[in-house]
Amino acid sequence: MKKQRITVITGANSGIGKAAAHRFASEGHTVVMACRNMERSKPVLEEIISKTGNEKTTLMQLDISSFQSIRNFCHDFKSRFDRLDILIHNAAYFNHGEKYRLSLDHLELTFATNVFGPLLMTELLLPHLKKSEDPRILNASSNIIKHFFDPKRVIEMDNLKGENIKDKSFSVYKMYCSSKMALVMLTFTLAEEFQQHGIRVNGLQINGAKMSKNTLQKVTPGWRTIAFVQNLYFPPPEKIGNLYHELCTAEEFSDATGKLFNDKKEIMKPGIPDPGLSAQVRQLFSGAFYPLYADNRENREKLWKFSKEVIKNN
Template identity: 30%
Template structure:
């Protein structure tokens, strides 16, 4: 019902300004990440694009600065499939940035063929969950010092078809690219829930969201029948600007200041799956993630 109600609501918009705020956006050289960067730049934020492909990132910096009229846009190298790169990126941010008010965990891979990250994680759980988990952990002290601050993680409605296989999180026994994607997106929702609990009273809040069915580069790994279905569904899908709106809503909407840990869609609170509200599962995933990343995060 929520989805039907949202169809008839006026589009969300806000004139909140972000002068004097700094945002890091992962995967911001394309798609909804880039549109998020343009919007936050227009609001006056300093925006750091955290991207794997520096050539594309530099082109995006130029485009974002031009369309927003804000020159305070830079790009930095970040490969979420490699913990060494994540640590180098976080070290540079912690050293050079006096504050970090917004961390937008946006980058992701979708239904790709089986592959492993530099650290031996299955690619989708590795990039979509583990990479962002480690990044958030490494930037946490700076984010807390910058409070009020927000951490926004882009999940997907695909989380509701997912389950977390704690015994085989890297899908080594059996790999189904759709299930592995759904598992990684459920991990985003559970991470946000656990994170919000740990951040109570710090002035830092956390949100996860479904951007909508968005026409992006992520579709490139879809099978033939899936591609065909997506072409048929195109009139009902969102472009990147529409797809970025819920991310922006979670980043700036004043009424969310006291909310944390929730899941959003179409710029409004939404229902996540039963598994997405399972605090025991969230805690088990948290502990497993810490163990696999060799970190201690109480």
Template identity: 30%
Template sequence: MNEFQHSETTRNEQPIAIVTGANAGLGFETTKALAAKDFRVIMACRDLEKAKKARKHILNCHGNAKLEIRELDLSSLKSVRSFASEFKSENEKLDLLINNAGVMMPPYHRTEDGFELQLGVNYLGHFLLTGLLKEELTTSKSSRIVTLSSIAHKNAEIDFNDLQSENSYSKFKAYGQSKLACLIFSLELERRLKANSLSHVSSLAAHPGVSSTELMRHLPGWLMLMAKPMEPFISHSAEKGAQPTLKAALDKELAGGCYIGPDGFREMKGEPAEAEIARQAENKETAAKLWAVSEDLTGIKFLS
């Protein structure tokens, strides 16, 4: 049995996965791969029309795939709560949560809850979602939470004095902060799960390297133009970019607290392997402070 292979299951034993942002890019490729491995996948998407098209495409490849579309807008805490409530009313357990959806370097915008968009969507929405689904994750005999970070976390810091970029906004800085927050959260979540004797639940993180997806749409035109000739050498497809996520989700030899990314030059592309974690992501004082701030902002307390 290889690392991505799943054992045969009966319908009642079929594992359940939630993938946020499942309609495009990394989320689509992750969903397609999980569907092929006998998961029942909840496609948690903001754009339902795109989700329907994605679902149809996957079914054309895997006719027996079990795919369900549910609306989830991570820029709205109300939407996150509604999604979680609907899932909980229909399911007693959750085996795999992939915190994948995100935005990258858009113009300054606030969510309906007043959060800087990248922090709100990439991190705070997923923090709330994970907390709301804790009971279902712990009911599973063995579950995993995989949160997507980025190589951009290496040059980032958490600016607690201007967390929402109200004083000044740099799309690059805010993106890096949001992805650093995701990695800090994943590592701190693992520590808290084990401290609460929930060893059957594991938290891991992954990053895709440099992958050509819709996330790139907000990058400056001059940067895209300059990068185009180098693209074959510094980036890979969304299918390849999803491999670290899938390894983190399915490789039973990996322990909680692992961070998976491409193994090539500067982790931009390559085969999935353990990735470098920047020093600031492992600071436990920062992690505790970020957790407390996140609880206050989202209105949920869990594993405290």
């Protein structure tokens, strides 16, 4: 008999999140779709229930970039459910071409959505994760972190609180890259922090998935053309949604923690120090390696301290 799990998926009203919600619902799990736009999400909820027949699928409001929204969600969730088995941080902000934007908490919007929000949500839901017999957390990363194979690349944390909102060199693409690397580093740190509780924390490096028309319309015109071309080659979101389900429910991954998986469900390895040219190319395109930057203890401790202070002070 299959274990029936209580699952929270952020950003579950479109793309990979929607595909994952459908897969979990079709397997009979309790699914909480944590979404920002309720009006747009309600038809998706109805569609999933209609197609799967799973009445245990529900919708709850969450703006992962807002600390108050996260606190409200976690309070409501804990009042409605007795535990949490699976937490999937799927929602992300990636509007390439946009100018510097601040969240409601006066934080750079990309990091607020992709890093600080997921960390706060995870910590607030920790008591309910502890109550699960098989608690698992999955963070959605991206192959965009490959830019950190460049040894000169670093996460710049000196403009994440609106210090220089008019910075003309600001790039959402670069910030998205840094935020996804930060999420991988926090994945490794959280795995260590939560090991004593038996909570497994892993990441999935996503190489891309076909974007919906609605998502494409969010992207600025110049980037939209590039995204449209990429869409021709990206796999359907159902492929990644199925990976979410396997990594979070399959027995073969029950002991894995502090790992970054690729789209072949393989555990990725840290890159080779000071590689030659051929090794550099292999690292960059093989999908088997992640940048050594993520394993640097000093980098991870600096990010952890900074992120915890941001949460504490907001």
